[in-house]
Amino acid sequence: MGRLHPLPGVPKITFVNEIRHDILIIGAGGAGLRAAMAVVEANPDLSIGLVSKVYPMRSHTVAAEGGMAAVIKGNDAREHHIYDTISGSDWLADQDAVEMFVDEAPRELIQLEHWGCPWSREDSGHVAVRPFGGMQIERTWYAADKTGFHVLHALFQTSLQFSQITRYDEYFATSLITADGRCQGCVALELRTGKLHVLRANAVIICTGGFGRIFPFTTNGSIKTGDGLALAYRAGVALKDMEFVQYHPTGLPGTGILITEASRGEGGILLNTENRRYLQDYDLGEPLDIHDPRHPENRTMELGPRDRLSQAFMHEQAAGRTFQGDYGDYVHLDVRHLGERLIDTRIPFVRELASNYAGIDPVVEPIPVRPVVHYMMGGIDTDVHGLTTLPGLYAAGECACVSINGANRLGSNSLTELVVFGARAGRHAAAAVNGQQLADGPEVDRQLSAERDRIEELRARPSGGERIAVIRDDLTTAMEAGAGIFRDEASLSACCGTLRELEDRVTRISLDDSSPVYNTELISALELDCMVDISQALAHAALDRTESRGSHQRTDYAARDDANYLKHSMAYRTDGDPRIEYKDVVITRWPPAERVYGSSGEKDGK
C-alpha cells in the first residue's frame, strides 16, 4: 500500500474561485477530444477547459469494437454510404446532415491515421476495410476489434501536446450556467475534494456520450447515465428522437458484454435451436453457404441492420426456437468456420471476451448471444454545426442528435460521427467565441446558490430514506418492460406512470456517505436524477409516436406512417410530463421508400 493522502480539509461544499476559458468541453471521450483539437486547429490562441467525470482514457469510446465507416476504396462511392445511412435510418435521418457526414468522414479518418491510430492494413500498406450490417459495399476501417480503444488512446495521447487544453479530470458537471440568453459555463463538482467549481466560457460543448444505463441489460459502462443530456434538457433545450433505442443483436447473456458486428462482417452466422439460420425467415435475403466465396453478402442475412436482427430474435423467442439459459434466452453466433488464425487476427477481443466472460472458446464452440441495449439514436437537438437552440451551447457524439442516425444507426457510423461532428462543433465554437463579456451579477449568482443548495440538501438528508440502487433497479426494470424492443400504449403508459413515481422517490434518497472526498455515492445520486429525467423524455416520445419505424416498434401501430410521422420528436422539460413537439425531417434527394434487404435489395434507391 502507498502513502495515504491527507484530507484537503473541507467539511462542507464550498465554491472555489471562478475559472475562465474561451471554450468548455464537457466529456473527454472521442467527441470531446476531437472537438478540443479542432478548436486548437481553428484558433491556437483560444483556451479550452476539458471537463470529464473520468480520466479521458476511461471514457466509453474505449469499448467500441468493430470499426469506423468512411468511403476510401475505389469500389465504393459517397452515394452508397449516404443511401445506406438513410435507408438504415428508416428515412428519419436529416439528409443534409448525412451528406456532410459522408463527405467529411474520409478526411477525419485519415486525420486519425496521422495521429497514430494503428489501423489494420492491407499488404500494400493502405488501410483495410471490412463489411458491416446494412452496407452495400465494405467500408469499415478497423483496428482489429478494438477500434474504439485505439481511437480514444490515439486522440488522448495526441491531445497531450497541446498546452491550450486544460483538463479537469474527475470533475462532474452538475448544471449549466446561462445568462443573457446564452450558455456561459457550468458548475462542476471535483470528486477528489468535493468542492464546487464555477467554470465560465462563451461556448460549452457537451460530449458526454450515451445513456444505456437506463436499461437493465446494456453494453454500456457504468458511466453512461446521460448526464449531459439532462444538463441541456434542464436548460430548456429539446431532446430529439429519444424513442429510438438500438438493441445490438449480439450481447453476451448476463453481463451484456458486446460481441462485435465485425464477427458477422468476417462471416459469423446466427443459429436457432434447430440449427437454422433463422434470419432468412425475416425478409433479410437468402443464406449463402458459409464456404461460398461470396459469403457474407452485404446488406443480407447476418449483415442486415441491427434493428431488424434484434426484432427477429424476439420472434424466434416467441416461437420457442431460442435456447434457455440462466440469464434469459439466447441464440448461437457461430464463427468456428473462420478458423483460429482469422479469429486471432481480425476479432481477437471476441475470443478474449467469450473465454473470460462466457467461458467458451469461439474457435470450438458457438457463442451464446441475445439482443442488448447498445446505442441511443436520440439526444440533444443540434444543427449540423452541433449548435443547440441555446446560443453558446453545442453537443456532439452520442449525446447529440443531429440527426444522421434517425430510427436506426448503422454499425460503424457512430465512431465516425464522433470525429466528424466533434470537429464541426469545435470549429464552429472557435469561430463564434470572441472574448464576449461574461455576465456577472444576480442572474448568475442565483443559479450558483441554487446549485449549491441542491447539492447541500442532498448531502444533508437524514438517513433512512430511499436507496439509490433500489430506485435504479426499479427504473431500469420499468424501461425494459415498457420501452423495450416491442412497445404498445399500455406498456408505455405504465412506464410513464412508474417514472412519475420515481421522480418523486429520487427526492427522498439518502446517502450512506458523508465524506467530501471521492463521494461516489453522491455522484451516483446526481446521475440517477439525470436518468429519471431523460427516461421520461424517452418514454413519452415513444408513447406519442403511434407508428413503427426502425428501432421503434409499436405492436399497436405496426406500420410506418410517413404522412404523420416523417418527423423528429422534440421533448421539452416542463414541471409536469414532458411536452412533445415535432420537427420535419430534411429530405434532399432520397424520398422515403421501403427498406429492402437481401440480394433483391435495391441499390441507391434505384
Place this chain on the structure above:
Amino acid sequence: MSETTIKLEVFRYRPDNGGPTFQSYDVPYHDDWVVLDALNYVKNYIDGSLSFRWSCRMGVCGSCGMQVNGEPSLTCAAFLRDHLPGPVRVEPLTNFPVERDLVVDMNGFMEKLDHVKPYLVREDEADDLSAEYLQTPVQLDRYKQFSMCINCMLCYAACPVIGRVDDFIGPAALALAQRYNLDSRDQGKQMRQDVIFQNEGIWECTFVGECSEVCPKHVDPAGAIQQAKLEGAVDYYKRLLMPWARRS
C-alpha cells in the same frame, strides 16, 4: 434455501474520518461473479460509502485495478471462484498514494504518460490529409503489442523499482514510448530517448519482469524496457564515439 456467501475484507480509508482499517462484508457467492460484482453488491445494498472506480466491466477501460489477495488485478476480470473459500482481501493498488478507500491518486501516473511524448512526431511542414501514411502489416506488427496498454497501472503496483525510486517513469509509460519509437510513421524517437535516459529509474530496472506478468493485455512492458535500454546504450556509445554518425 440459504444463499452461499463469501467474505470480502475491504480496505477502508476516509481522510476526514480516521483509518485506515479493514471492513468485512458477506456477499452472495455466484460462480460467474467477479470481485467487482461483489464490490458493487456492497455499494448498492450494504454500504453506499465504499468508494472505488469502475466503468466498462469488460477489461478495456482500465479503471478498476486493485490488489486482490495481494495481487494487482483488474477486479472486473478477477473471479470470486478463483479465491474460494475466501475471504477475499481487496486493497488499493500498491505504490500509489491512497485518496480514499480503494481510490488511488493517478496524477503522478498521468504526468509520466505525458512525459514520454506519446504521439506521432513528424517533420512534415503541413499535415496533408488527402491520403493515409502507408504502413504494412509487418510494420504494424513491430509496435502493435505495445499499443495495447489500457493504462490500468497494475504494472506500477507490481514494479519493484517504483517502490524505491518514486520518479521512475515506469513500465506502462516506457512501453508507450517504445510503441511510438517503433511506429514506422514516427520521427520523434531521438527526442523520446533523450527524455527516457535522463530518468534514473530505467537503469535500475533489472528485468525482473513482474510488470509483464501482471499485465492483463500481454503488453510486455519489461520487453519494451529492455529493447529501449539496448537501443539507448548503443545509441549512447555511438554518439559518444562517433558524433558524426547520429542515428536518424
